[in-house]
Amino acid sequence: MSRLPRLRSSPDPIDPPAPSITTALGFSMSKSTLGNKRKAEDDLDAEALDQPRKLPAIGNGASARPLVASRGALNRPTTTTGHAAKLPSGPQRLTRPEPPKLSTSASRRTTRATSAPPKQSGSSTGPVRPSGRVVSGSRVASGSKEFRDLQNQVASIESAQLANAARLAQTMDAERAKVAELEANHRAISLELANAKSLELDKRRELVSASDEIEKLRMKHTREIMELEIEVKSKAREARELADELRLVKGDLERERDNVSNLKATVSHQSTSHITLNAQINALQAQNTASQMQLDAAVNAISDRALELEIAQQRILELEQDARESEMVRRKLHNMIQELKGNIRVFCRVRPVLTSDLSSSSSSTGLVRSGSSNSPTPNDEEKGAAADMLFPDKRDHKEIAISSSSSSAMGSERKEVYNFGFDRVFEPQSTQAEVFEEISLLAQSCVDGYNVCIFAYGQTGSGKSFTMEGGSTAATTGMIPRAVNEVFRAAEHLKPKGWEYKMDGQFLEIYNETINDLLGKGEFDKKKHEIKHDKSGTRVTDVNVMPLPSPASVTSLLRVANSRRTVAATLMNERSSRSHSVFTLRISGTNTHTGESCEGSLNLVDLAGSERLNSSGAAGDKERLKETQNINKSLSALGDVIAALGEKGEKGEKHIPYRNSKVILRASSPMLCVSQLNLTQFPADVFVAKLVERQFKDADDLESFAVGGTSKRIIVLFAIRDKGKSHRYSDLYRLSALQVNNTMLGTAKKQVRGSS
Numbered sequence: 041m042s043r044l045p046r047l048r049s050s051p052d053p054i055d056p057p058a059p060s061i062t063t064a065l066g067f068s069m070s071k072s073t074l075g076n077k078r079k080a081e082d083d084l085d086a087e088a089l090d091q092p093r094k095l096p097a098i099g100n101g102a103s104a105r106p107l108v109a110s111r112g113a114l115n116r117p118t119t120t121t122g123h124a125a126k127l128p129s130g131p132q133r134l135t136r137p138e139p140p141k142l143s144t145s146a147s148r149r150t151t152r153a154t155s156a157p158p159k160q161s162g163s164s165t166g167p168v169r170p171s172g173r174v175v176s177g178s179r180v181a182s183g184s185k186e187f188r189d190l191q192n193q194v195a196s197i198e199s200a201q202l203a204n205a206a207r208l209a210q211t212m213d214a215e216r217a218k219v220a221e222l223e224a225n226h227r228a229i230s231l232e233l234a235n236a237k238s239l240e241l242d243k244r245r246e247l248v249s250a251s252d253e254i255e256k257l258r259m260k261h262t263r264e265i266m267e268l269e270i271e272v273k274s275k276a277r278e279a280r281e282l283a284d285e286l287r288l289v290k291g292d293l294e295r296e297r298d299n300v301s302n303l304k305a306t307v308s309h310q311s312t313s314h315i316t317l318n319a320q321i322n323a324l325q326a327q328n329t330a331s332q333m334q335l336d337a338a339v340n341a342i343s344d345r346a347l348e349l350e351i352a353q354q355r356i357l358e359l360e361q362d363a364r365e366s367e368m369v370r371r372k373l374h375n376m377i378q379e380l381k382g383n384i385r386v387f388c389r390v391r392p393v394l395t396s397d398l399s400s401s402s403s404s405t406g407l408v409r410s411g412s413s414n415s416p417t418p419n420d421e422e423k424g425a426a427a428d429m430l431f432p433d434k435r436d437h438k439e440i441a442i443s444s445s446s447s448s449a450m451g452s453e454r455k456e457v458y459n460f461g462f463d464r465v466f467e468p469q470s471t472q473a474e475v476f477e478e479i480s481l482l483a484q485s486c487v488d489g490y491n492v493c494i495f496a497y498g499q500t501g502s503g504k505s506f507t508m509e510g511g512s513t514a515a516t517t518g519m520i521p522r523a524v525n526e527v528f529r530a531a532e533h534l535k536p537k538g539w540e541y542k543m544d545g546q547f548l549e550i551y552n553e554t555i556n557d558l559l560g561k562g563e564f565d566k567k568k569h570e571i572k573h574d575k576s577g578t579r580v581t582d583v584n585v586m587p588l589p590s591p592a593s594v595t596s597l598l599r600v601a602n603s604r605r606t607v608a609a610t611l612m613n614e615r616s617s618r619s620h621s622v623f624t625l626r627i628s629g630t631n632t633h634t635g636e637s638c639e640g641s642l643n644l645v646d647l648a649g650s651e652r653l654n655s656s657g658a659a660g661d662k663e664r665l666k667e668t669q670n671i672n673k674s675l676s677a678l679g680d681v682i683a684a685l686g687e688k689g690e691k692g693e694k695h696i697p698y699r700n701s702k703v704i705l706r707a708s709s710p711m712l713c714v715s716q717l718n719l720t721q722f723p724a725d726v727f728v729a730k731l732v733e734r735q736f737k738d739a740d741d742l743e744s745f746a747v748g749g750t751s752k753r754i755i756v757l758f759a760i761r762d763k764g765k766s767h768r769y770s771d772l773y774r775l776s777a778l779q780v781n782n783t784m785l786g787t788a789k790k791q792v793r794g795s796s
């Protein structure tokens with residue numbers, strides 16, 4: 041309502057009929073807007089009701105003016121519907137003039153529309169009838185005056201009407217203008233209404249969308265409420281948990297409080313300690329400063345020491361070089377000593393008296409007693425004479441005296457004493473260790489690149505096997521295992537000086553000049569072995585050579601060899617006594633520092649028992665005779681070789697008859713060929729005589745001594761040493777000349793030159 045334009049106030053006393061406004065609306069409205077239209081009409085009605093209050097009261101102005109007849113006004117029909125009828129253009133129909141009703145404000149308040157027709161009264165006798173009813177003729181006659189009056193009145197009325205008509209026309213024009221204005225207003229209002237409706241529609245749409253949105257929001261809100269409820273529940277659960285936790289935390293807090301109070305107590309205690317410690321720290325810092333100074337001094341000292349150490353290390357290197365060169369000199373000196381002592385050495389060992397000796401002596405020749413005067417002549421054994429042994433050289437142990445007493449044909453007792461000299465005489469109580477002491481230096485020579493051969497010679501039962509192989513206990517260990525151990529020990533000792541050694545072993549047996557490999561594969565060696573000679577040396581074909589990485593492996597080698605020897609002995613009675621066994625240890629070494637290399641060997645030979653043909657009783661036994669002949673033959677050849685070697689040292693170059701027997705040992709080739717020597721020409725014991733002729737008066741003496749019947753308790757150990765293969769010695773001499781005493785070096789050189 042507030043948006044509707046207000047009607048302008050009009051001087052016309054006639055209120056514009058409200059219905060004319062509604063009829064003037066010529067807009068077509070859609071069905072959909074019908075409700076709105078109705079609402080708008082209601083609004084307009086309500087406005088129409090209010091409008092008169094805003095217009096000026098027509099009656100007030102019109103009451104002062106005379107009524108003017110108006111054709112339009114008289115003939116204009118009025119309807120109660122409020123719709124204005126079109127004014128007729130023809131002559132106006134006469135109707136009872138009716139004075140225009142002057143509306144008052146009071147009447148307007150009770151009448152809805154001024155255009156409503158006046159109510160007709162029930163009687164037609166009223167002086168003035170506003171309606172145009174025709175007066176009857178009777179009355180006209182009687183009342184011509186009245187008629188004239190009436191005509192006058194009519195004329196006046198008509199004039200008034202004309203005036204009114206004119207005025208009405210004016211009013212109509214004004215009204216039309218007003219209507220036009222109203223229509224314009226109406227259009228504007230309609231437009232505004234349409235706008236308002238479209239606005240309303242928009243608003244309604246907005247409302248609908250807002251409703252939808254509200255619905256959505258409501259749903260969202262519901263969902264959020266649900267979520268919030270869930271959240272509230274979970275929060276409640278969390279709250280419960282937190283409450284529980286809080287209780288625990290409170291408990292913890294209580295404990296922590298206790299702890300804190302304890303800690304506070306501790307802290308106060310610690311703060312006291314802290315003060316004390318601070319004091320100590322200050323003291324320590326002072327001490328530290330002093331220590332730092334000491335440390336600096338120590339660092340300086342250390343750097344001095346490091347310098348010294350460097351110098352010392354340099355010195356060590358020089359000394360190591362010296363040591364290597366000294367080692368070389370040691371070797372030379374050692375060998376020089378050995379040369380001086382003799383490259384061939386002969387030892388004599390006397391075994392203790394055994395119970396078996398007593399019984400045999402008592403049964404055949406009587407008890408072996410000390411101080412008996414039996415002479416050790418070749419016939420002594422036959423006579424059953426017993427020899428007494430004395431050891432006069434108590435200091436050097438180099439002599440043995442054999443005394444014998446015999447009664448002459450005349451009945452007088454004859455007593456003779458025979459003295460024999462050796463490099464060393466081992467008395468009956470001598471131990472294996474003592475015997476080995478003499479041999480160990482020779483074992484050392486093997487490592488230095490020498491070939492050493494040690495063999496035992498003596499009658500059956502004199503103790504050759506015991507000496508060479510030994511017993512089962514540590515004390516009775518024989519020369520073979522001891523020598524091997526010594527070689528390994530010497531090799532180990534030389535390791536820091538750059539020497540690395542490789543060792544191999546072989547074990548052969550020679551029976552009746554036939555070679556049997558004791559390390560062979562089968563139970564009994566059926567192979568035929570030959571002795572080959574070439575530039576690299578002499579070797580036996582088809583023999584097993586076992587690598588020996590440790591002394592223990594030598595023990596197992598000896599075990600294998602012994603078991604095979606036992607098998608052979610079972611096959612042939614007393615074979616072991618009638619065969620030679622030769623153990624060979626080959627040693628090859630290289631020095632990684634100096635580039636030296638050397639090859640040496642150690643040959644340990646247990647010879648077959650040697651005895652005279654006549655005394656052994658072999659003469660009658662063909663087989664035994666053959667054995668003895670072979671033994672003697674090989675031993676004779678051996679004797680020749682030894683004798684030749686012994687002479688060589690004294691007289692210079694001499695032919696050495698190495699090839700005379702298989703048993704003959706040589707530095708690089710221990711086994712040599714079968715001798716074709718005549719037994720009669722070279723009796724078995726001659727070689728010993730040749731070797732030790734200075735000690736013996738003649739060969740018979742030696743034979744009597746070693747093979748004769750004076751005693752079965754003596755063995756002779758022969759040790760032969762010969763130079764093996766070695767390289768670059770001359771270079772080393774040159775080097776060593778810078779370090780060692782010239783005189784010493786000159787001597788060493790001379791010795792080496794002499795020995796080679």
Ligand SMILES: Nc1ncnc2c1ncn2[C@@H]1O[C@H](COP(=O)(O)OP(=O)(O)OP(=O)(O)O)[C@@H](O)[C@H]1O
Nearest residue numbers: 391392499500501502503504505506616617648649
């Ligand atoms: N020095 C010694 N001390 C103790 N017993 C010894 C000693 N020498 C040898 N015997 C013992 O003498 C016995 C004979 O020794 P062994 O078998 O070594 O003689 P052999 O000369 O090798 O004899 P064969 O030529 O017949 O082999 C053995 O019982 C041995 O134990």
